[in-house]
Amino acid sequence: MQTHVSTTPFGRRPMKLGQISSQMVAKAVKPDAVAHKWQVFQDIREARELLGATDRSLAILNALLTFHPETALTGDAELIVWPSNEQLAARANGMPATTLRRHIAVLVDCGLVIRRDSPNGKRFARKGRGGEIEQAYGFDLSPLVARAQELHDLAEAVHAERRAFRVAKERLTLLRRDIVKLIDTGVEESVPGNWGKVLLDYQAIISRLPRSAPRQLVEAISAELAALYADIREALESFTKTQNPDANESHSGRHIQNSNPDLHIESEHSLRNKKEAGGSVAETDNVRSLPKRELPLGIVLDACPGVLELVQGGEIRHWRDFLAAAELVRPMLGISPSAWREAQEALGEQHAAITLAAIYQRVDQIGSPGGYLRSLTDRARDGKFSTWPMIMALLRVKLDAQRIGRDTERPRSAGSSEGGGLHVSEALLKSLNKPKGR
Incomplete structure (x- = not known):
């Protein structure tokens, strides 16, 4: 049938x-x-x-x-x-x-x-x-x-892809760790180079990495990081080759000297002579009379607008954004990781970031930002430094500049509120306008 x-x-x-x-x-x-x-x-x-x-x-x-x-x-x-x-x-x-x-x-x-x-x-x-x-x-x-053999080959291909993905992620993790530590080494050891730009290049590459990235993208980013790593390594190795034991000792001495707070008294004195003490701890009567409380973020940004240029979109809304901006400022100023850690321990994370922003605002008038930060850190340990006077001094400079600009353009009545500029409360304005000698 x-x-x-x-x-x-x-x-x-x-x-x-x-x-x-x-x-x-x-x-x-x-x-x-x-x-x-x-x-x-x-x-x-x-x-x-x-x-x-x-x-x-x-x-x-x-x-x-x-x-x-x-x-x-x-x-x-x-x-x-x-x-x-x-x-x-x-x-x-x-x-x-x-x-x-x-x-x-x-x-x-x-x-x-x-x-x-x-x-x-x-x-x-x-x-x-x-x-x-x-x-x-x-x-x-x-x-x-x-299809038994075909199915077996597909399973092997999946296993191979998983292994390749795991290796790619391991390589990416190692490159990220090595680059960050080598940048810190270059800053810590005062190796010549624009380490701030190197850090920004590194962050620009990493910013393209999403939370869940395919293997191809991970490998592409790893290739870029590998090229950056090779450049950093070459710079450090070249600098090491030029140093003999005697030169290493003198290099270490120079680094310690740069961290000596006593060397920056002259820099601070010059700032006070120019009445632009935004990066110093000018202790005038009117500034000391301000109440001891936390600084509002808006006042800090008014006094230190320079950090806004480093943030994508030019906007800082929360303290966490401000702290992230400080992490960008630190290598650009050539401040070593150890000096930054000491400042955070002595001042607290938020006030250390405020101090760094103030230093960045007046970086053109400060010879060695790293040494100056160490000086302020030592004063903070002794209870002789606060971020309030530093920020108020920067605000005074800004208000004086605005006042001079208005007087130059045309006479204006005391109660006029035309035009843009810095806006502060009456109590704070009265304190800032108080004569220094009183």
């Missing part, structure tokens, strides 16, 4: 060219081909994203494999299983019927199983008089045997 092997799905389900392709692959399987069903299933699970399979469809495939009694799938064996939807749902952890049908369709579309539907859509097997199966209607597992 001749039987016809069904190749189209039952009911309204359409036939697709992909299904015909899967049937052609299954038909071409060699009779001596053998595949371990659980090994094939493991390969499918590893390569499921490449195949387009879902976790639910894999749960159904796992259940279908349990209905085949043999572990080894051979090309010359009957590989059709015919569980009912109820039996299949039970072995798929109680999956709802609608979900079951939807993900069976996924398995068919992925070419992992073939539908062998009966005339009425039921799944069953017809047996002969001797008990052998003459005709079965259900799901054909022969594509798993035919």
Whole structure:
């Protein structure tokens, strides 16, 4: 008795060219081909994203494999299983019927199983008089045997991609760590170079790295960081080669000398003589009379507008943005990490950032910002330094400049509020306008 092997799905389900392709692959399987069903299933699970399979469809495939009694799938064996939807749902952890049908369709579309539907859509097997199966209607597992090597290769490709991605992320992490530490070394050891620009170049590269980046982008950014690392390393090695033991000692001496607070008394004195003591701790009566409280961020930014130029968008809304801007200012001023840590310990993170912004505002009048910061740090430890007088002095300079500008342009009444400029409260303005000698 001749039987016809069904190749189209039952009911309204359409036939697709992909299904015909899967049937052609299954038909071409060699009779001596053998595949371990659980090994094939493991390969499918590893390569499921490449195949387009879902976790639910894999749960159904796992259940279908349990209905085949043999572990080894051979090309010359009957590989059709015919569980009912109820039996299949039970072995798929109680999956709802609608979900079951939807993900069976996924398995068919992925070419992992073939539908062998009966005339009425039921799944069953017809047996002969001797008990052998003459005709079965259900799901054909022969594509798993035919595609066993292909599925194994896909799984290996996924493993290789994961390894490559892991190596790329490790390289990126190492490059980031090395570059940051080498920049700190260059600043700490006073190696000639524009370390502030190097740091900005590094941050510009890292800013293009999203939270979840593909391997290709990670490798591209790592390549740029590797070039930057090579330049930094070459600069440090070249400087090291030019130094002999005696030169190293003199270099260390010069570095310690730059950190000596006593060397900057003259710089502070010159600032006071110019009445532009924004980077000093000028202790005048009117400034000392201000109340001891936290500085508002708006006043700090009015006194130190220079930090706004370093921030993307030129806007600082919160203290955390201000602290981040201070991290950019520190290497640009050539201040060593150790001096910065000492300042943060003595002043606190926020006031250390305010001090750094004030120094940056008057950097053209300060010979050595690093040494000057150490001087202020020592005074802070002795209780002789506060950020209030420093910021108030900067505001005084700004108000004086605005006043001179208005007088130069045209006379204006004392109560006039025309034009832009710095706006402060009446109490603060009265304190700032108080004569120094009183």
